[in-house]
Amino acid sequence: DAGITQSPRHKVTETGTPVTLRCHQTENHRYMYWYRQDPGHGLRLIHYSYGVKDTDKGEVSDGYSVSRSKTEDFLLTLESATSSQTSVYFCAITRDSTHEQYFGPGTRLTVT
Amino acid sequence: SQQGEEDPQALSIQEGENATMNCSYKTSINNLQWYRQNSGRGLVHLILIRSNEREKHSGRLRVTLDTSKKSSSLLITASRAADTASYFCATVPSGGGADGLTFGKGTHLIIQP
Numbered sequence: 001d002a003g004i005t006q007s008p009r010h011k012v013t014e015t016g017t018p019v020t021l022r023c024h025q026t027e028n029h030r031y032m033y034w035y036r037q038d039p040g041h042g043l044r045l046i047h048y049s050y051g052v053k054d055t056d057k058g059e060v061s062d063g064y065s066v067s068r069s070k071t072e073d074f075l076l077t078l079e080s081a082t083s084s085q086t087s088v089y090f091c092a093i094t095r096d097s098t099h100e101q102y103f104g105p106g107t108r109l110t111v112t
Numbered sequence: 113s114q115q116g117e118e119d120p121q122a123l124s125i126q127e128g129e130n131a132t133m134n135c136s137y138k139t140s141i142n143n144l145q146w147y148r149q150n151s152g153r154g155l156v157h158l159i160l161i162r163s164n165e166r167e168k169h170s171g172r173l174r175v176t177l178d179t180s181k182k183s184s185s186l187l188i189t190a191s192r193a194a195d196t197a198s199y200f201c202a203t204v205p206s207g208g209g210a211d212g213l214t215f216g217k218g219t220h221l222i223i224q225p
Contacts, residue, residue: 031210033212035212035215040217041217042200042215042216042217042218043155043200043215044215045211045212045213045214048210048211048212050210056211058211058212090154090155092155094210098143098160098204099142099143099204099210099213100145100157100160101145101147101155101157101202101213102157103154103155103156104154105153105154106152106153106154
């Protein structure tokens, strides 16, 4: 258990509304990641952070933004949710240079 | 784009049998990792093999790596019902890794009692 929590765990929202997902860690790790998981695609990286206020884009970053104002929190925002963003979102951290990742429990987001 | 590709996509075996899953990747790696995901849960790290290693064991898990073929296999021996899950390989590129792992699409393993 890497002390990672995600909130909310489930959310249903309407197309066009903004949505923010939160990832919280208790172990002060520098690197944090947001992935989405969809059937037939596995996990795909959305954004990642390598420190407070230091973030970068991943493979599928369009339509998403992130912020990290504190070491322990990494926020993922969908400025205007679309049905294609219906997915399960996972947050992860790495502990060391091997880049083994430890995952949160996930947030299931449905955009109607 | 996906780096790792697992094969088969789905596998169903009887309890007690061995399960083998394969992963192929495209670019040079620093290490390759295997993860398990139970239904509705997050991924759990199982085992890591470095690019200079050929085989690694952890309990009932055996991982092999062939960098010349850019492939890896995960063997689960004496399978149990609790091994029913999806299994993913993920790669860390040579000289990198801070920008996240590249995951395959997974193998869904079902252990029949």
